[in-house]
Amino acid sequence: MEGRSDFSPTSRAKARPTGRRVIYTVLMYVLTPLFVLRLLWRSRANPAYRQRMAERFGFAPTLRPCLWLHAVSVGETIAARPLVERLLQAYPHYPLLVTTTTPTGSDTVKRLFGARVEHCYLPYDLPDALGRFLRRTSPVCAIVMETEIWPNLYAACAQRTIPLLVANARLSERSVRGYARVATLVQETLANVSLIAARGEQDAWHFQQLGAYAEQVSVCGNIKFDLQIPAGLVEQGQQLRQQWGAKRLVWVAASTHSGEDEIILRVFAQLRAHVPELLLIIVPRHPERFDAVARLCAASGFASVRRSAGGRVLPETAILVGDSMGEMLLWYACADVACIGGSWVAHGGHNPLEAAAFGIPVVSGVHVHNFADIFPPLCAAGGAVLVQDEAALYAQLHAWLHDVVLRQQAGVAAQIFFRQNQGALDCLIRHINTLMTIRVGG
Template structure:
């Protein structure tokens, strides 16, 4: 029988269902999307390792770990769920041998159906997403759950604390949390996770794997733009930021008329909208998705493709990581640092407090208070080659010094898989 907190939670979800379905329609993939949201998936002949990555960022962070699990366990089927269509696209591109489904809506009959059909031997939830009914369905089916790369910002913690009885029940059903930092782990414990189930492993985002040919691909791309012109990237932008960044670019053009901005919106649903915004502000621009050439007259290059952010970072001189001029909380600061590009950000970094702190302490992060300060910050770095090189080297050192979380989290997962295999062997022996 459902607990009172879950009954209330489920009732509220049902009341909000029309609004939720309208929102989920934006993440529709195909005719099967609605069935997947209802928990209808295909059974697997092989034992299933199920991993959930909310969207693009989680898929990119999880990719090295999931690849290793695929290599080490060819006798098991990797199934990856996402909340978003963009996350789905990344799974299919980066993990083609994995099955992908959209995560079922967190109603008990959906989640029971999903777990009963898939029968995972292990579930791995990346970062934060705590879906009470899904976690309960896994508990009832004796599916051990791991929260990998566990992240819980102060903002998320305050939000979850308002529904602590519901969250506590969910966390009591989780076998272990591999927290990316001590402060994240402390917040999980404060919400109800037993202390002995928390381990601080560091962030697997430091274990980002940069393709060996990336610098050559970036140089080839850059050669078509003009190797001497200044190029900066504004990456993972949100609504409300694009206009500010384009205004900053207008100011830059007054000082350096040949400057090129690589503008990369976070969500593909906004690609056309941002293109219209760029045109409305009078910029000469090209769209990467249309393979339009970048000429000496091009002022903005719209990065409206998926899976190319590292390449575009590597092709730029300076990188502004967005989601930080508006109260989103920032995005992954380690990607530009790992490819050797100086990192600039705005003031809103609550999603990356620990990473920002390490980069800041090393002198690898330049922060601006608002968009008005951005043009001068970019100009200062372009004029000071020594400062640029210091940021590059400091960023690379921070990334290298903090690698290792991948190995720790894989060890934790391997231990649980070994326990599950032993239980399966015992069950087969008893029935033979």
């Protein structure tokens, strides 16, 4: 699908304040003290939430001009990694600013890119904060990852003729229903977008349902398929497996949420009765849950160690708690099978493609609406299985752990599916190059 790649006067005209956006803005100002209190509340578990508060009101580093990419948190930042690398190569004369909204996202930016990019938090969607932010940074192009629809932010970019690209754009049916409650405001907001680079035809259609024009939307595919496995990581995973015991089977339970860890531990106890050498690597999704999950594992009756404590995995060690940041790919490099959390509770699931990139078969719960474009075709290809309950999770893992041929066939199917769907990055770069040419004259 071809999309519009210019920043038209029609789009800029839509940036005029409307009654709906005025009401929205008043509500944002009224609610801002609650947003700040929420940060302070969350800072009890993670002190980083109360740090650098000024950035949330637009006090960004002075970079004029820059390229700007916004990724909400960890998942979006990791997904954006290949795009960031390409932008650094293609536009070395522009500072690259990456914004996030969470401390874990900030940590991920620093870990992945170091001093090669600038980082600050995205301001609240308040006109004065956004004006301050844009004056200090003067982006020549704004790239927003996935699904971030902010009326004042989009209008502020349009008012300043800053081309805005929504990259890897996704909208689930549930999100469409939610946004439909404020359909007119969303339609006005989307009119300020230069281009929506959708993951798939279904996402493109959902944006059009909310009022995006067909010429605004281009289907580029999912950039998460363009993940590049860092050099030497597979070898590092194999070295760890040799240290742990070459014949041990390894199950990675990734991105678990509250209420899922208990399920994982009960299934693990059943599996160990038949596979006594099985090692579980359990990786909570959020750092503030690391301690609680470590306590659950310690109370399970199995010998466990925490990655953060530097404990060695000994022959008698049954559980490794992955309470470190940035090592998820390493755990997949060590794995025989993987399950993906956020799917046994109604969260919407998490990305299975990192496991698929390593040829690891995936089992997930049924709550995967955030990845409705990935799980059905991955399951159809034979690389993943969705299970309804705890008993079905045990049955699927038991089958894979006991049948190496079955396990390897599923892993190969996952990896083939992953490789066959690459190419979104090249599409995104073409659109960004066009927008940049129009904005800065080549």
